[in-house]
Amino acid sequence: MTAPRRPGGPPIWLGGGGPSALRRAGRRYDGWMPYPPEPADYRRGLATVRQAAREAGRPVADITPALFVSAAVTDSAASGRRLLEEFSQASYGMPLAQLETIQALAAGPPEYVAERLRGYVAAGARHLACRIATTSLAAQREQLDQVIKLRPLLAGA
8 A cells, every 4th residue: 555645755646537546546645647638527536536635634735736748839739639649649559539538638839738738727736747749859859848938828827
């Protein structure tokens, strides 16, 4: 069984989104970092995590809500979709239409990506772990700069 909370070590976060994982995150973990496809799913999951924490006698503030999201900044929505399709096939061997039913994704112009991420922030996420949704090292390096430029667009979300 995973030792809970911070004393004596680093925080331990759980990334699951199933019913039992949500309850476990609330009862035993320092943080919760899922990758649900929609902010509404995140909001519902976080409510379950917090309810489990309350039932276990834990302050909900003890659990850091985070999001794992695959993201890329592109010139247009169409180029963002193409990039995500390539990423989906290369990383998972599945079409994008299937991947976007199970995972948080955001690719397109900066304003679009920021708006998508703000939806998760509004749903309760306080940390964003962004995986760069590209298939080449050169593109990843370029994307690192582009993704960090999103930060001001997320301020106050």
